[in-house]
Amino acid sequence: xxxxxxxxxxxxxxxxxxEDRRAVRQNVDALPDGLWTKCPKCNVILFNKELEKNLRxxxxxxxxxxxxxxxxxxxxxxxxxxxxxxxxxxxLNPLNFPDxxxxxxxxxxxxxxxxxxxxxxxxxxxxxxxxxxxxxxxGGSMGSVYGEKVARLFELATKKKLPVVMFTMSGGARxxxxxxxxxxxxxxxxxxxxHSKARLPYIVVLTDPTTAGVHASFxxxxxxxxxxxxxxxxxxxxxxxAQAGLIDRPxxxxxxxFQLEHGMIDRIVPRREMKATLTKVLDFCVGKGVSSDAx
Amino acid sequence: MPSKDWTVLDxxxxxxxxxxxxxxxxxxxxxxxxxxxxxxxxLERDRDRAIEEIFSNLTPWDRVxxxxxxxxxxxxDYVRVIFDDYVELHGDRLYGDDHAMxxxxxxxxxxxxxxxxxxxxxxxxxxxxxxxxxxKPDGYRKALRLMKLAEKFGRPVITFVDTPxxxxxxxxxxxxxxxxxxxxxxxxxILETPIISIILxxxxxxxxxxxxxxxxxxxxENAIYxxxxxxxxxxxxxxxxxxxxxxxxxxxxxxxxxxxLGVVDEVIKEPLGGAHRNPEAAAQSVKAAIIRHLEELExxxxxxxxxxxxxxxxxxxxxxxxSKKTTKKDETSEEKPQxx
Numbered sequence: 001x002x003x004x005x006x007x008x009x010x011x012x013x014x015x016x017x018x019e020d021r022r023a024v025r026q027n028v029d030a031l032p033d034g035l036w037t038k039c040p041k042c043n044v045i046l047f048n049k050e051l052e053k054n055l056r057x058x059x060x061x062x063x064x065x066x067x068x069x070x071x072x073x074x075x076x077x078x079x080x081x082x083x084x085x086x087x088x089x090x091x092l093n094p095l096n097f098p099d100x101x102x103x104x105x106x107x108x109x110x111x112x113x114x115x116x117x118x119x120x121x122x123x124x125x126x127x128x129x130x131x132x133x134x135x136x137x138x139g140g141s142m143g144s145v146y147g148e149k150v151a152r153l154f155e156l157a158t159k160k161k162l163p164v165v166m167f168t169m170s171g172g173a174r175x176x177x178x179x180x181x182x183x184x185x186x187x188x189x190x191x192x193x194x195h196s197k198a199r200l201p202y203i204v205v206l207t208d209p210t211t212a213g214v215h216a217s218f219x220x221x222x223x224x225x226x227x228x229x230x231x232x233x234x235x236x237x238x239x240x241x242a243q244a245g246l247i248d249r250p251x252x253x254x255x256x257x258f259q260l261e262h263g264m265i266d267r268i269v270p271r272r273e274m275k276a277t278l279t280k281v282l283d284f285c286v287g288k289g290v291s292s293d294a295x
Numbered sequence: 296m297p298s299k300d301w302t303v304l305d306x307x308x309x310x311x312x313x314x315x316x317x318x319x320x321x322x323x324x325x326x327x328x329x330x331x332x333x334x335x336x337x338l339e340r341d342r343d344r345a346i347e348e349i350f351s352n353l354t355p356w357d358r359v360x361x362x363x364x365x366x367x368x369x370x371x372d373y374v375r376v377i378f379d380d381y382v383e384l385h386g387d388r389l390y391g392d393d394h395a396m397x398x399x400x401x402x403x404x405x406x407x408x409x410x411x412x413x414x415x416x417x418x419x420x421x422x423x424x425x426x427x428x429x430x431k432p433d434g435y436r437k438a439l440r441l442m443k444l445a446e447k448f449g450r451p452v453i454t455f456v457d458t459p460x461x462x463x464x465x466x467x468x469x470x471x472x473x474x475x476x477x478x479x480x481x482x483x484x485i486l487e488t489p490i491i492s493i494i495l496x497x498x499x500x501x502x503x504x505x506x507x508x509x510x511x512x513x514x515x516e517n518a519i520y521x522x523x524x525x526x527x528x529x530x531x532x533x534x535x536x537x538x539x540x541x542x543x544x545x546x547x548x549x550x551x552x553x554x555x556l557g558v559v560d561e562v563i564k565e566p567l568g569g570a571h572r573n574p575e576a577a578a579q580s581v582k583a584a585i586i587r588h589l590e591e592l593e594x595x596x597x598x599x600x601x602x603x604x605x606x607x608x609x610x611x612x613x614x615x616x617x618s619k620k621t622t623k624k625d626e627t628s629e630e631k632p633q634x635x
Contacts, residue, residue, distance in 0.1 A: 088618025094556070095547050144612030151609060173500075173522045175532055178546045179558050182500060182522040183611035186508045189477055190484035190608050197485065213522070216461075216501045220477040235473045235501075236463035249465055262469045 069118040069135035077122035084120040097176040115145040119153040125279040130157035134169040143174035147184025154191035163201040168219040172212025185217035192221045201285035225265045227256035302365045313342035346568040355543040361517040368574035370412035370455040376578030387436035395426040396434030398441040409445035411438040412455025429462040432475035451489040454506040461502030476505035483508035489592035494518045511588045514550040516565040521548040
């Protein structure tokens, strides 16, 4: 971490208000937006600027906030190297599913994106890669556009002989596109197969949450699979699991830690170490690039 | 007398009543030695008319009930009729033998094939033994192992899909249910031998597609193919599980829907009143379709076959591409990436 960090907001609060933190928190909740954030895990009050500096990871408990697609690109790709592709793909309502268009419009407005998957070409520490990142657009769910973007990214990367780095965040298949969403699982898995057959590296980073249709397709097919600490990762989505009435769940069920323990992922990598880890893996796969002495 | 049989669906009750009347007269005929064949024939005509009428007005939810019908023929019922001979093979060579997924080698006329499929149980005990047709990673890995065997010996693969869903229990998760399904789809997409999948009953989400990446996907008339069970979807999306009937319609899960959406290649008509009324005839129809498709697929060189399979799944999905031409131009005119 670069320097310039002087005191955690938690320490600051402690020094200022002593033990009466509950009252302070309530006061903070009433403060104008944009200055402070309360950590959902440890409840500490975080100064937004410090949170940004810490890559949106709680300085006290290490809770990893979800990132928007563009935040992820910003901390992953070398500055100015990301070039988005496939921006012209637009979601339709093939089943005439009730309320679908309204939800799409709502999340378009919320995220400024056409759909949850953002794909493009970028460099990571000088390594040219195909990069896919996800936004919390309709729960990060995979419909036709999402699946098509993943497939096209892999096809382009295969053509250009590039590694693919994929950050996943998804509740699963998009129910509003019914069986067509299910087919995106096969489509993306098939696209990975061709890229893999061309002996090109594929690195997956599972972020909170990655479940169901996405976890059971391209997200589980990386040569290297990393996860952010504490991320929810699993087959049955949270509400499906609740419906199935799963009992006797271990406390860490469907977390990154559970998946590591059961041999399903290579490593848990904290966000601040992510780019360095990706760089090492890319160095291993393709050799050290000429410009790998990144800033 | 109205039927109390739990294996009779509500909308089947008029049919069951006529069936019972016919059976009763037949019994009396035998006992009393009186010829009442005219009466029987008339009742049978009435019954068949009733079936036709009922089955021409089925709702999507009715199809769900038929796909899950307790008397519906299951994978091994089809296997026994379709193949002249078969040897079931067990285990994934990694952990165990999943009873919810069966598979083996079989002969079909002069062909040697590999089959895999989910297997449901008929009574309570067998249902538990088969885990209600919900396979764990061990099942998907067994299926893949057998498919690889088919590839090695140049034999076609026939998969039978009939599952409410893949198992999502703690141990399924611990052994990587997601990975096993993802791996199967990936490997099936490049498997160098013909693959035919038949959706027999329930085509339940990832559990189904995990063995259904095929050159030909065929669906029984009263089967369903869905990304999520309608009950679950109603609970999740509308927070109202009681709306499952509406959801069954909204999700477009019938065979006619799947055909229209380009997800399956063919729908096999079921015997009058559903496959369970004549499992033998249903299996013969499936057999004929398998042979017909194999004859086509065997003529295609394997590299072309695999390419076509990729394109088939690649083209699934509906969206608008606003920049189709310009995007393509961009790609080709772009300078080559620095590779050194």
